Amino acid sequence: MTNEVLKSEAEFLSQYNIHDYDIPLACVDMVIFAIIQHKLHVLLTRRNEHPSFGQWALPGGFIDVNQDKTLDDTAHRKLFEKTGIRSPYLEQVQTVGDVHRDPRGWSLTVLYFALIDYSDIMINQANGAKAEVQWLDIGEATQLQLAFDHSQLLLKAIARLKSKTRYTALPIGLMPELFTLTELQSIFEVILGHELDKKSFRRRVLDAGVLQPTECYKRSGKRDAQLYRVGDMAENFEFPRAL
Amino acid sequence: MTNEVLKSEAEFLSQYNIHDYDIPLACVDMVIFAIIQHKLHVLLTRRNEHPSFGQWALPGGFIDVNQDKTLDDTAHRKLFEKTGIRSPYLEQVQTVGDVHRDPRGWSLTVLYFALIDYSDIMINQANGAKAEVQWLDIGEATQLQLAFDHSQLLLKAIARLKSKTRYTALPIGLMPELFTLTELQSIFEVILGHELDKKSFRRRVLDAGVLQPTECYKRSGKRDAQLYRVGDMAENFEFPRAL
DNA sequence: TAAATAGTGTCTTTTAGACAATATGGT
DNA sequence: ACCATATTGTCTAAAAGACACTATTTA
Numbered sequence: 001m002t003n004e005v006l007k008s009e010a011e012f013l014s015q016y017n018i019h020d021y022d023i024p025l026a027c028v029d030m031v032i033f034a035i036i037q038h039k040l041h042v043l044l045t046r047r048n049e050h051p052s053f054g055q056w057a058l059p060g061g062f063i064d065v066n067q068d069k070t071l072d073d074t075a076h077r078k079l080f081e082k083t084g085i086r087s088p089y090l091e092q093v094q095t096v097g098d099v100h101r102d103p104r105g106w107s108l109t110v111l112y113f114a115l116i117d118y119s120d121i122m123i124n125q126a127n128g129a130k131a132e133v134q135w136l137d138i139g140e141a142t143q144l145q146l147a148f149d150h151s152q153l154l155l156k157a158i159a160r161l162k163s164k165t166r167y168t169a170l171p172i173g174l175m176p177e178l179f180t181l182t183e184l185q186s187i188f189e190v191i192l193g194h195e196l197d198k199k200s201f202r203r204r205v206l207d208a209g210v211l212q213p214t215e216c217y218k219r220s221g222k223r224d225a226q227l228y229r230v231g232d233m234a235e236n237f238e239f240p241r242a243l
Numbered sequence: 244m245t246n247e248v249l250k251s252e253a254e255f256l257s258q259y260n261i262h263d264y265d266i267p268l269a270c271v272d273m274v275i276f277a278i279i280q281h282k283l284h285v286l287l288t289r290r291n292e293h294p295s296f297g298q299w300a301l302p303g304g305f306i307d308v309n310q311d312k313t314l315d316d317t318a319h320r321k322l323f324e325k326t327g328i329r330s331p332y333l334e335q336v337q338t339v340g341d342v343h344r345d346p347r348g349w350s351l352t353v354l355y356f357a358l359i360d361y362s363d364i365m366i367n368q369a370n371g372a373k374a375e376v377q378w379l380d381i382g383e384a385t386q387l388q389l390a391f392d393h394s395q396l397l398l399k400a401i402a403r404l405k406s407k408t409r410y411t412a413l414p415i416g417l418m419p420e421l422f423t424l425t426e427l428q429s430i431f432e433v434i435l436g437h438e439l440d441k442k443s444f445r446r447r448v449l450d451a452g453v454l455q456p457t458e459c460y461k462r463s464g465k466r467d468a469q470l471y472r473v474g475d476m477a478e479n480f481e482f483p484r485a486l
Numbered sequence: 487t488a489a490a491t492a493g494t495g496t497c498t499t500t501t502a503g504a505c506a507a508t509a510t511g512g513t
Numbered sequence: 514a515c516c517a518t519a520t521t522g523t524c525t526a527a528a529a530g531a532c533a534c535t536a537t538t539t540a
Contacts, residue, residue: 065349071340097314106308222518223510465491466537
């Protein structure tokens with residue numbers, strides 16, 4: 001036992017300076033999902049700083065230790081800066097870190113995804129001036145060469161969303177305030193990449209009790225469709241069987 | 244667009260010094276699970292440094308940017324230091340970060356869990372001198388007041404293990420080279436906290452094809468039991484229905 | 487033969503898949 | 514009446530739950 005450890009904790013802390021150590025850079029990156037014209041889209045931003053200046057990338061950036069109290073705060077802040085949205089469904093996917101992913105040095109990023117209702121969006125004006133953003137279909141987005149390892153991060157987030165769509169009610173987070181069962185089913189189909197049986201789908205979500213039926217109907221030229229609202233914690237509901 | 248961004252990337256990087264910024268501390272913490280005497284245990288270490296000197300904690304520590312090429316390397320290194328084990332089943336659980344969790348400042352930790360076969364263990368001697376370690380039953384471990392927010396981290400890892408045990412073959416990672424179906428079932432029961440039906444359990448794992456039957460039998464006083472071996476990627480197998 | 491543990495048979499229940507049938511609203 | 518879409522009925526299939534039964538080994 002060295003002399004070092006015999007000091008009091010207070011004494012130890014008073015002499016501790018994080019700038020004395022080599023530590024990794026820490027960021028948060030976000031995959032922001034929304035449904036646009038019946039297709040799954042993600043938000044990309046064009047980098048307006050080095051490194052990878054000018055390349056498309058996932059929205060994200062350093063944890064700001066003065067501004068963010070928690071890691072989720074960083075994610076919420078990034079999301080708000082790009083979309084003006086404050087209360088999305090937010091889920092941490094994975095943390096990736098190594099020596100090579102950022103030319104500035106050993107870096108790690110905590111990857112999140114957010115599900116938002118596209119009709120809620122008001123692209124933040126103040127930020128619109130600083131950073132160019134675009135919504136891309138995930139087919140196009142995964143073809144693009146994104147900055148850093150963001151292409152891989154995007155794939156991880158898509159894989160998580162698809163996987164959880166098989167056994168949870170996650171995609172509910174993409175729906176507007178009121179929606180029909182047919183609309184919800186079509187979102188599940190878009191994410192999963194294949195069609196679902198109508199009766200099975202309705203039975204599944206209705207029996208689960210994750211939706212609140214309303215008295216309202218959507219008139220769309222043909223037969224009216226009943227409108228539903230999301231119940232509490234619906235996104236995290238786990239079905240007993242996977243699709 | 245500032246003058247700043249007009250520099251070349253090489254020029255930018257040459258002037259970049261991570262010590263100029265306030266960035267969070269980054270560590271990896273591990274929940275190392277093993278079955279000992281038919282109970283789920285975790286490995287704890289007593290801290291031999293400030294802060295929280297002398298308190299019990301999860302094994303873990305800073306990412307060493309010189310030694311670790313990736314985040315998983317840090318986890319493997321920590322695991323090897325405490326157990327001498329090189330190839331466990333390793334899974335990242337979650338990353339937790341905020342201003343308060345460490346008195347040295349804004350810190351984040353990437354939480355992993357490892358599943359190991361207790362009979363594989365050779366506590367690393369060199370390290371045994373530096374740090375006191377103990378295996379505790381999860382009932383006892385969750386009662387203890389661990390350093391930092393490690394009690395909460397422990398609960399998160401246990402929750403993840405329990406949850407995945409309901410719909411995957413994860414606990415296979417805790418088994419020795421050869422084992423009987425009754426032994427495997429008992430591990431599932433210990434983790435889930437309730438009994439399972441023998442026929443259903445056997446049907447489930449055998450139909451899944453995650454086990455390789457051997458020609459060997461275990462003689463244990465009563466009727467011999469057939470021994471099985473783990474198949475490839477068995478831990479990640481997902482059953483179509485949850486228990 | 488009895489006790490204990492390993493392993494099987496089989497009926498029920500739950501929930502998804504398939505697909506036909508009915509209901510409603512607009513033209 | 515006809516079409517398109519919403520909604521329901523119902524049979525089948527897959528996989529878990531319940532529980533009784535048979536098989537093997539040793540004392």
